[in-house]
Amino acid sequence: MSQTSSATAPVRPGPAPVPTTPAPAVPVPLGSTPAEVASPVGSTPAWLRRLRRLVVSTGVALAVLGTAAMLLLTLTLHRGANDVEQLLRVQTIESDLLVADANATNSFLVGGLESPQRRAAYDTALAEVADLVARSARAQPADAAALSALNADVLDYAQLVEAARANNRQGLPVGAQYLREASNGLRADALPVADALVQANVSRTDAALTTGWGWAVPLLALAALVVLVVVQVRVARRFRRRINAGLLTASLVLLVLALASTVLMTRLFFSTELATGSGDVAAKAGDARIQGNLAKSSESLTLIARGSGQAYEQSWQASAAAVRERLTTDRILSSSVSDFDSYAEVHSKIRALDDGGSWDAAVALAVGSDEQSSNAAFAGFDQDMADLASSSGASAVQELRSSEPGLVLGCLLTLLAGLATAWAGSRGIAARLREYR
């Protein structure tokens, strides 16, 4: 195409020029005859038709690819919001399991007659687990297999805790063994599944919270604009008319699309970054809460093991280090470090009492609900983390959902802009073609 147009355009303006010299019938052949000379009249409309095809193809391609990219972005971010919600759900499942276990082990320390508050907290946590498992399985089918495995483990756990209770109430030591089996089973079977669920949803969220696809729209618009400008220049040169209304309209549509989509994408980029940040805070708070409750339940198990709970104390230390790591690496969360520290202080007192031979005093500090107790100190931290996780998660989801109407509109406008380009460009070239009728 380039060969034809570049060779002919300057030499052959619209109205055919009169040859200046009386040419002989046979021109002096300098080589082979150029193509346009061989068929001088039919070449321009064919060339115009080719250009029209190019312009229409460009517009349609923009409509299809741009809309697809926009749609992809819309779907990806929609999924991203769902993934954040699912991540919050599975994290809550894991921390609820640990809340239940912390309450079960703590009330066991008191003896056969457990406190109604601890029992209620255990029941509430397990009821929430059951509800969340059902809702999570519906929301993310990819999690269904893991959730069903988790469900089986939770049933085992609850069944063992009930057996522990029944035996405990009759004063039979086998109750303690049932409780140990329950806690060990929870740690060995259920928690790895819950961890896998959290991990899978963290990576899904990371993968989904991206605006990558959307940047294709401004790029495609710019590429189409370049094509239209080149076409217009060629047409203008051949026909000695500077402006072709149709092609100009099409170019303007593309320019507007390129600018508007760049602005939209930039805004979306920042809003997605914001959502990612909030989602990150939510994930870290959720994780800190999980590790905190793991520590709390280890504290009770250390006391239950009564002198040979070194393994559980090590587990407490590991969990506490994990909590601090989550809290200190985030600006928003770092304000809760003092809450955790005040709990950790009570924990050290408990350890000092137990290691010093005052098991009864240590237990009193661990199971009470008054201000000085471990339960009270921990409750503040736990509530903080739960609130932070749910509020940050909600604002991430809100941020993502709020851009959805704009994205749907963007899809439609991209489609319309592509089709408009094709239509206006085609009309513009058709105007030139009419001159050959």
Place this chain on the structure above:
Amino acid sequence: MTRSAPGPRRLVLASVLAVCALLTSCGVFGSAPTPVPSSIAPPDSGSSAPATPVRCDDATTSYAPASLSSSDDLPAGSTMAKIKKRGRLIAGVSADSFLLGARNPLDGKIEGFDIDFVKAMAKAILGDEDRYQLVVITAAQRIPALQSGQVDLVARAMTMTCDRWKQVAFSSEYYRAGQKIMVRSGSKARTLADLAGQRVCAPNGTSSMDNLRQRQPDAVAVGSDSHTGCLVLFQQGKVDAITGDDTVLAGLAAQDPYAEVPEQQAFTAEPYGLGVNAKNVDLVRFVNARLAQMRADGEWTTIYNRWFVGPLGPAPSPPKAVYGRSA
């Protein structure tokens, strides 16, 4: 040239194909399923080879007792004086062997036959039977706890054997138990010989487990961390029988009306001794003096009757102490 220029139809087709490929690759139509971690397999309980029994005839022979000094007049520099200075006797016990050493869920206190001996020793050393600290240990932790100095004394149904004498010291025998079997009520099994092919539970690291493997190799030995752990497996139908000392089995049977210890001859003799660090021979001599006193003044019989008169009948005469080991 027209042929080489991409027509709209071809462009559309290519775009559609590209979009489809992208959609599937970025997972808009579905995510890869979350991997389900397989649960960690329980440690193979049958891997450790049964210990070769060391034949000897002085497993119950302990060090001759010292003269029993009062708690105010302990020999300077002795182990007892160190314990007195600390203010409490630290003993490794079981918290889940009903009747021997078990936590009473109603008041949270650990109580039982073994614990009463800890109390007696606390009274002898510190002058107060409540000045003791209990460290709950598993059967397998008994020897390491003594060797590391974590506890002064182990009172946890510990059988005196020649093997163990190489690692720790024992007091004189304070109880003679014997190993028996416990089965589900209605079972036809009466002795260990009847348990071929059945799943039988015993705690890991105990002489009960060694005896089970040696005397009934046809049974499927299942390990647990304690006898109460065996009871949980028994109640869950994961094992058919439990083997252990008659005292321990009495405690298990008392917690489960569907468990039965059939009338049978004990197939081993299990002399219980209080475990002490091998270096603290002075403590062993002191404990032996106190045990001798308890045998003589009827305190031993009182303790026995407090725990075992129901399930095992009235107290026999206390086992005779054998001395003569040289330090």
